[in-house]
Amino acid sequence: MRRIALVRRRDGQTEPFDPGRIEASVQRALDACGAGDPLLAGEIASIVALFLEKTFFDEIPTTEQVEEMLEKVLVETGHAAAARAYIRQRDRDQRRRDAGLARDDLRAPTLFGPATLQVEDLLEGVVRGFARERLARWIAAEAEVRDDLADEVAGAVELRLREHQVARPTLGHLQALAETELLDRGLVVDPRPRGGVRLSHGEVAEALDSVDAVAVDPALHVGERVVRAHALAELLPGRVARAHLDGELHVHGLTRPNSVVALAVDAAALLGRGGASGSTEPWMAGPRWLPVATHVLARRLGALARVCPGGLLVRGLPWLLGPVAHEGGPEVGEQAAWSLAHAFAAGGGHPQLELDLSPPLDADPTRAATTLGGTDADFSRADCWESATVCCSALFETFGQAGAPSRGPRAVVAVSEAAASRTASRRALWAAVGHALGGGDVVFRMERDPSVARAPSAALTPEGLHTVGCFGRATLNLPRAAARAGRGNLEAFLRLLDEVVAVAAEALRSRREWLVDRLLPGGPLGLLRRELGVGIADLHGSVAVTGLNEAVLTLLGTELHECDEPGERAARRILGYLAVQVRRLALEHDLPLALDADPSAAVARRLRRLDRSHDGHSMDDWLPRGDAYTPGIALRAGAPVDLALRLDREEALHAAVTTATVQLGRPRAEWGGPESALNLLSKLTAVGACHQVELSAW
Amino acid sequence: MVARAHPVPSIGGFDPACLTAREGWLAAVLYFQGCNFDCPACPARHLVPAPDGRDELGYERVLEAIHRRRRWLDGIVLAGGEPTLHPGLPGFVGLLREFGLPILLATNGSEPGALRDLLDRRQLRGVQLTVRGPLDPTYSVAAGAKVRLAAVYESIELLLHDGGLHQFHVPWLTHVVEAEQIAAVVRMLAGAREVVLVPEPGSERSVRELREVARQTGVLVQHLRLAGRPHEDFGARHRGRGVAR
Numbered sequence: 001m002r003r004i005a006l007v008r009r010r011d012g013q014t015e016p017f018d019p020g021r022i023e024a025s026v027q028r029a030l031d032a033c034g035a036g037d038p039l040l041a042g043e044i045a046s047i048v049a050l051f052l053e054k055t056f057f058d059e060i061p062t063t064e065q066v067e068e069m070l071e072k073v074l075v076e077t078g079h080a081a082a083a084r085a086y087i088r089q090r091d092r093d094q095r096r097r098d099a100g101l102a103r104d105d106l107r108a109p110t111l112f113g114p115a116t117l118q119v120e121d122l123l124e125g126v127v128r129g130f131a132r133e134r135l136a137r138w139i140a141a142e143a144e145v146r147d148d149l150a151d152e153v154a155g156a157v158e159l160r161l162r163e164h165q166v167a168r169p170t171l172g173h174l175q176a177l178a179e180t181e182l183l184d185r186g187l188v189v190d191p192r193p194r195g196g197v198r199l200s201h202g203e204v205a206e207a208l209d210s211v212d213a214v215a216v217d218p219a220l221h222v223g224e225r226v227v228r229a230h231a232l233a234e235l236l237p238g239r240v241a242r243a244h245l246d247g248e249l250h251v252h253g254l255t256r257p258n259s260v261v262a263l264a265v266d267a268a269a270l271l272g273r274g275g276a277s278g279s280t281e282p283w284m285a286g287p288r289w290l291p292v293a294t295h296v297l298a299r300r301l302g303a304l305a306r307v308c309p310g311g312l313l314v315r316g317l318p319w320l321l322g323p324v325a326h327e328g329g330p331e332v333g334e335q336a337a338w339s340l341a342h343a344f345a346a347g348g349g350h351p352q353l354e355l356d357l358s359p360p361l362d363a364d365p366t367r368a369a370t371t372l373g374g375t376d377a378d379f380s381r382a383d384c385w386e387s388a389t390v391c392c393s394a395l396f397e398t399f400g401q402a403g404a405p406s407r408g409p410r411a412v413v414a415v416s417e418a419a420a421s422r423t424a425s426r427r428a429l430w431a432a433v434g435h436a437l438g439g440g441d442v443v444f445r446m447e448r449d450p451s452v453a454r455a456p457s458a459a460l461t462p463e464g465l466h467t468v469g470c471f472g473r474a475t476l477n478l479p480r481a482a483a484r485a486g487r488g489n490l491e492a493f494l495r496l497l498d499e500v501v502a503v504a505a506e507a508l509r510s511r512r513e514w515l516v517d518r519l520l521p522g523g524p525l526g527l528l529r530r531e532l533g534v535g536i537a538d539l540h541g542s543v544a545v546t547g548l549n550e551a552v553l554t555l556l557g558t559e560l561h562e563c564d565e566p567g568e569r570a571a572r573r574i575l576g577y578l579a580v581q582v583r584r585l586a587l588e589h590d591l592p593l594a595l596d597a598d599p600s601a602a603v604a605r606r607l608r609r610l611d612r613s614h615d616g617h618s619m620d621d622w623l624p625r626g627d628a629y630t631p632g633i634a635l636r637a638g639a640p641v642d643l644a645l646r647l648d649r650e651e652a653l654h655a656a657v658t659t660a661t662v663q664l665g666r667p668r669a670e671w672g673g674p675e676s677a678l679n680l681l682s683k684l685t686a687v688g689a690c691h692q693v694e695l696s697a698w
Numbered sequence: 699m700v701a702r703a704h705p706v707p708s709i710g711g712f713d714p715a716c717l718t719a720r721e722g723w724l725a726a727v728l729y730f731q732g733c734n735f736d737c738p739a740c741p742a743r744h745l746v747p748a749p750d751g752r753d754e755l756g757y758e759r760v761l762e763a764i765h766r767r768r769r770w771l772d773g774i775v776l777a778g779g780e781p782t783l784h785p786g787l788p789g790f791v792g793l794l795r796e797f798g799l800p801i802l803l804a805t806n807g808s809e810p811g812a813l814r815d816l817l818d819r820r821q822l823r824g825v826q827l828t829v830r831g832p833l834d835p836t837y838s839v840a841a842g843a844k845v846r847l848a849a850v851y852e853s854i855e856l857l858l859h860d861g862g863l864h865q866f867h868v869p870w871l872t873h874v875v876e877a878e879q880i881a882a883v884v885r886m887l888a889g890a891r892e893v894v895l896v897p898e899p900g901s902e903r904s905v906r907e908l909r910e911v912a913r914q915t916g917v918l919v920q921h922l923r924l925a926g927r928p929h930e931d932f933g934a935r936h937r938g939r940g941v942a943r
Contacts, residue, residue: 642713642714642715642767643715643717643724643770644714644715644724644766644767644770644771645714645715645766645767647770648766648767648769648770666717669718670716670717670718671717671718672716672717672718672719672721672926673721673926673927675721675722676717676718676721676722676723676724677717678722679722679723679724679772680717680724680770683724683770683772687769687770
């Protein structure tokens with residue numbers, strides 16, 4: 001009987017027959033069913049080799065034939081459980097090969113495939129399959145050891161990970177293990193500082209060569225990557241960092257840990273009038289106070305932009321400008337509005353600056369007199385309305401005339417029944433609608449209760465929480481949880497959400513703890529405390545959702561706009577359940593939390609990209625085309641529904657969340673002028689439940 | 699003898715939420731099939747042929763769609779084609795009134811009998827009558843068909859003497875009608891509650907000239923506007939208030 005010398009691989013090439021590999025396979029199969037015994041594995045492997053010699057004495061066996069023989073021997077020697085484990089492993093390997101994926105390039109199959117060893121690269125923000133050869137190459141290069149020793153150390157690291165069932169170590173963890181193994185062998189590794197964050201030369205070169213290098217400072221770009229990696233590795237709990245990298249959720253503000261997500265400030269307080277200090281600065285009494293005020297406002301907003309990159313709402317601007325127009329006439333007011341708009345635009349603007357240009361309706365007129373600098377006692381409320389709305393209109397017209405409305409700040413306009421019915425404020429609203437339909441960035445906030453304090457559009461003040469901003473946000477990836485639960489399995493979906501919401505709450509708790517010290521007067525965010533009197537108690541956390549449309553589609557087979565009554569009920573139930581969970585966690589952790597809809601298209605795009613890399617594009621079979629999920633709880637932008645039906649569907653969902661925006665876009669010719677759109681907005685205030693509306697025309 | 703009910707008018711098109719049918723309204727618009735005019739600038743020529751039973755929308759579906767959207771709608775607009783050609787219109791309007799929404803009829807005024815019938819029944823919130831030119835032979839050219847001018851005149855008189863929120867639309871076909879003739883039309887409509895002059899699409903010149911016409915004749919009617927410019931009112935009601943520019 002001739003010994004087996006060669007095996008034919010799947011690609012047709014031959015390679016030397018290695019009985020050790022058969023033994024290793026048997027060992028893995030036995031380990032998987034809890035019967036690990038090296039002697040037994042060796043015996044079974046020798047039986048397999050014997051049968052192969054008997055069967056293939058005159059030909060070269062293929063890899064499949066060897067594997068089939070191994071299965072057969074396992075079954076016939078009474079190791080059925082090990083045989084089943086081996087068959088499952090073969091099946092998985094076969095499917096991977098069919099998918100054209102090399103073992104080393106496997107991407108995090110934790111949710112959609114079997115568990116394998118994976119490595120998290122926190123700097124890159126990606127998860128890669130563990131490759132022993134790659135680790136050996138790294139060890140050989142870094143520790144300057146022989147290749148065979150590097151291979152041995154890499155094998156020992158892999159063994160240690162498997163022994164301790166560490167499924168997903170970080171790159172740093174892997175490197176530390178390798179160094180420990182080398183030390184065990186008496187080799188002192190080059191003690192160069194490892195550092196938590198590293199950037200390769202290629203990444204830096206890429207940032208420098210980027211076509212956006214003019215618009216985005218490369219140093220800023222590279223710095224953001226470093227800070228983000230540091231935040232993931234050091235500032236967030238491991239569970240949260242893993243969930244973020246994995247795409248279960250998205251934690252906002254990682255590139256700027258020393259910042260708050262959204263904040264509402266008073267224009268008068270920014271100028272030092274009626275602010276926290278209540279002081280009045282000398283220049284305010286001078287004859288040229290208006291240009292100085294404009295300059296000071298723009299400069300202080302620039303300083304705030306660094307600590308509040310996500311959304312900064314400046315309130316009370318009409319109150320500031322109204323008296324100016326009242327004193328100097330409409331021309332002076334328009335001039336003030338013009339210079340303010342251009343001061344913002346010339347300074348590069350604030351990416352998320354929002355100016356609350358709501359017509360001042362029910363505010364106290366004495367406040368206007370204070371803002372005016374004690375000018376007037378006979379300054380009536382009606383005068384102030386008229387003057388302030390002139391300025392509002394002038395601001396909108398100025399932004400519109402600038403030729404590039406995207407450079408101007410985003411305007412937030414409150415629409416109430418009263419504002420829509422009064423002549424002066426209606427004219428300002430009409431100008432705002434015209435500005436929006438002309439391409440300007442305007443958010444219309446439905447204001448049903450004028451006593452509610454206005455907060456940035458990114459984070460309205462939640463009911464029962466009297467805050468002026470938001471310290472952090474974590475967005476849940478609803479389509480991912482739906483895909484894990486499977487079609488029709490709403491209950492399993494909700495159970496999965498429990499886990500993700502808990503992780504989100506943990507993320508927000510850690511962020512809040514991080515910010516507490518920084519908001520002290522001497523801390524990095526002390527500016528907020530000193531100038532505006534904002535402390536951690538004034539801020540709430542936001543658990544947001546995105547991709548409700550795709551989640552419903554995955555669970556029920558229909559999109560939100562196609563949903564019949566059970567579909568609508570399901571969507572409402574998901575949000576209602578989440579709202580309860582968020583409230584429960586808020587009480588449990590003593591955190592001010594609110595449930596929001598995340599309007600960010602960038603987040604929706606990132607989560608979709610991660611899900612694609614996880615499931616190998618199979619979700620594309622049933623999800624709508626596109627590179628992003630539908631942001632928040634909205635209907636898909638291109639859904640074939642009219643305005644009324646869109647409003648009907650979306651506003652029913654708004655009741656469950658604190659902030660959500662309805663995007664109403666139509667061809668310009670179908671809007672029929674600002675009057676129709678304004679009428680629609682006032683109707684929404686009167687009969688609807690939606691929070692915010694954005695109008696667009698193309 | 700038992701009177702047989704007229705059939706429901708055939709609906710050739712339906713827009714469940716339209717912002718352009720009437721300035722300031724979110725309206726459901728029903729387009730009826732069939733028109734006795736063949737205007738050169740008609741935006742819906744497919745509605746001109748008489749109904750033949752094909753490609754019609756079932757009225758049940760239309761009613762259901764209106765019912766679902768009723769809380770957002772400001773009203774229902776009946777347009778065409780020419781709605782008044784259908785003998786079943788009054789009955790259908792009665793059905794629509796069940797929604798409790800105001801109903802607006804857009805007509806070319808060629809059927810004053812049907813119009814009078816609807817006004818007498820008090821079923822309509824308002825009528826939007828399109829006057830295509832002065833009542834002379836030019837009218838038939840602008841309408842693309844032979845028009846009974848007496849009928850149109852009767853419809854105009856009917857609306858001028860009725861108290862409803864009626865509106866006269868005067869589209870300007872620049873190659874058929876002169877600017878002076880548009881002024882003559884406005885003079886003919888003297889005393890009307892609201893007149894809207896419609897410039898030719900994309901023509902800035904027609905906007906300028908119509909604005910001039912509006913300045914000259916605005917004093918004759920209560921509200922005189924240009925389409926798409928609701929805040930420019932040249933009518934007598936706004937004279938002296940500084941609104942018209």
